[in-house]
Amino acid sequence: MPSYRAPRGTRDLLPETRAGLSRLETIARSLADRNGYREMEIPLFEQTSVFERGIGATTDVVEKELFRLAPRTEESESWALRPEATAGIVRAYVQHGMHTWPQPVKLTVVGPMFRYDRPQAGRYRQFWQWDAEAIGDAGPAVDAEVIEMGWRFYAEAGVGSVQVLLNSIGDTACRPAYLGRLRAYFRGHEAELPELERRRLDTNPLRLLDSKDHAMAALVAAAPRIADSLCEACEAHFASVRAHLDAVGVPYRIEPSLVRGLDYYARTAFEYYRGGAEGQQQALGGGGRYDGLVELLGGRPTPAIGFALGLDRVLLALEEAGAEVSHESPPLAVVAGADPADTVSRLRVASLLRAEGLSVRAELAVRKLGRQLETASKEHAHFAVIIGDELANGHVQLKDLEAGTQRLVPLVDLARELARAAKSHHHG
Ligand code: HAM
Numbered sequence: 389m390p391s392y393r394a395p396r397g398t399r400d401l402l403p404e405t406r407a408g409l410s411r412l413e414t415i416a417r418s419l420a421d422r423n424g425y426r427e428m429e430i431p432l433f434e435q436t437s438v439f440e441r442g443i444g445a446t447t448d449v450v451e452k453e454l455f456r457l458a459p460r461t462e463e464s465e466s467w468a469l470r471p472e473a474t475a476g477i478v479r480a481y482v483q484h485g486m487h488t489w490p491q492p493v494k495l496t497v498v499g500p501m502f503r504y505d506r507p508q509a510g511r512y513r514q515f516w517q518w519d520a521e522a523i524g525d526a527g528p529a530v531d532a533e534v535i536e537m538g539w540r541f542y543a544e545a546g547v548g549s550v551q552v553l554l555n556s557i558g559d560t561a562c563r564p565a566y567l568g569r570l571r572a573y574f575r576g577h578e579a580e581l582p583e584l585e586r587r588r589l590d591t592n593p594l595r596l597l598d599s600k601d602h603a604m605a606a607l608v609a610a611a612p613r614i615a616d617s618l619c620e621a622c623e624a625h626f627a628s629v630r631a632h633l634d635a636v637g638v639p640y641r642i643e644p645s646l647v648r649g650l651d652y653y654a655r656t657a658f659e660y661y662r663g664g665a666e667g668q669q670q671a672l673g674g675g676g677r678y679d680g681l682v683e684l685l686g687g688r689p690t691p692a693i694g695f696a697l698g699l700d701r702v703l704l705a706l707e708e709a710g711a712e713v714s715h716e717s718p719p720l721a722v723v724a725g726a727d728p729a730d731t732v733s734r735l736r737v738a739s740l741l742r743a744e745g746l747s748v749r750a751e752l753a754v755r756k757l758g759r760q761l762e763t764a765s766k767e768h769a770h771f772a773v774i775i776g777d778e779l780a781n782g783h784v785q786l787k788d789l790e791a792g793t794q795r796l797v798p799l800v801d802l803a804r805e806l807a808r809a810a811k812s813h814h815h816g
Pocket of ligand 1: 472503512513517519520649650673697699
């Protein structure tokens with residue numbers, strides 16, 4: 389007997405968890421809407437080079453974690469599952485000539501991402517992100533606006549005390565000199581570097597700062613900091629981002645070691661953590677400015693900023709805090725019948741009510757009325773519609789399962805009566 393399981397690193401979202409995710413998606417869409425972001429979809433896979441060029445070939449996300457799809461038939465393109473949404477959104481911005489739209493173009497995507505990571509709690513191979521991107525505005529005000537939107541998301545989702553960690557990682561003017569200093573520093577410790585880090589020393593020294601290798605922790609802590617090498621323009625930008633954050637009352641902490649794990653960032657970089665134990669924990673979300681990415685993917689030079697929030701980690705945080713993760717609503721009514729065999733009438737009445745937009749379950753099992761009503765109570769239905777001999781005269785019994793009261797209602801009025809009751813239940 390085969391025993392099948394969901395692939396390692398993935399998980400089934402059973403109805404309760406799915407309802408929790410839906411709740412987060414609803415909050416995300418509402419915030420996106422309130423902030424003027426328009427939802428779009430991009431494919432779950434792209435040409436591999438979109439990620440290699442966009443995110444960077446020597447990042448963990450591309451070098452170690454990219455889900456590459458085996459080439460099929462004579463189609464020559466190589467594809468990979470999307471590990472994040474930013475590169476795909478920017479590819480779409482360029483492809484559809486969105487530079488001719490009013491700028492900034494504010495776009496949002498909610499959906500699954502894929503990274504071939506070593507699975508552990510809060511780290512999955514398929515996970516969900518809420519991603520938001522503002523393309524075509526150099527900031528710094530929009531930087532603060534983006535950071536505030538993410539921060540508000542956690543508050544509305546009910547995750548307490550989320551910390552914003554903030555840094556500036558410089559731009560093409562000041563970063564090269566910093567990278568030179570960084571390279572020189574790590575060269576001085578080359579013997580202590582793990583194999584991968586030694587390789588990246590030449591190609592991408594910034595990546596050593598977000599190494600997941602524990603052997604790197606002490607070296608990274610003592611490394612030169614980008615914050616001490618910012619050019620005047622980057623300093624001014626950073627100061628203004630902070631002033632805007634202060635103005636909207638978003639608390640943040642400057643974290644000089646924050647560099648993010650993707651290559652496209654410039655200037656503003658930020659991450660969200662649950663308060664208390666930053667550092668040991670995984671980020672709830674992160675983002676930053678990526679002023680070079682549009683050009684890198686074939687567009688004209690265009691400044692941009694965005695974030696992605698990991699929704700699985702928000703669900704976990706809510707579960708750990710014992711907060712309500714979801715709110716599935718019970719059916720308004722269950723249609724039961726005195727004649728167990730008469731499933732035709734029960735299905736017909738349920739169908740009538742559903743056509744009126746009501747949430748109704750038909751009791752289709754052939755069993756005694758008492759048993760039918762028991763299950764209706766167990767699932768916390770507000771009403772039972774009971775079909776008996778009165779149906780011949782166009783009437784049914786409407787039983788309020790909470791109050792225990794019951795009355796005869798003409799079938800033609802039933803939907804209206806139930807709709808009115810549903811309203812008073814919601815408001816009462
Ligand atoms: P990221 O930091 O790679 O940024 O991912 C953002 C968030 O996605 C993380 O903070 C985490 O909550 C969640 N996440 C990442 N990997 C996993 C995983 N394996 N399992 C569960 N959750 C995970 C980005 O993706 C950038 N695209 C953000 C961005 C948008 N920057 C500019 N615009």
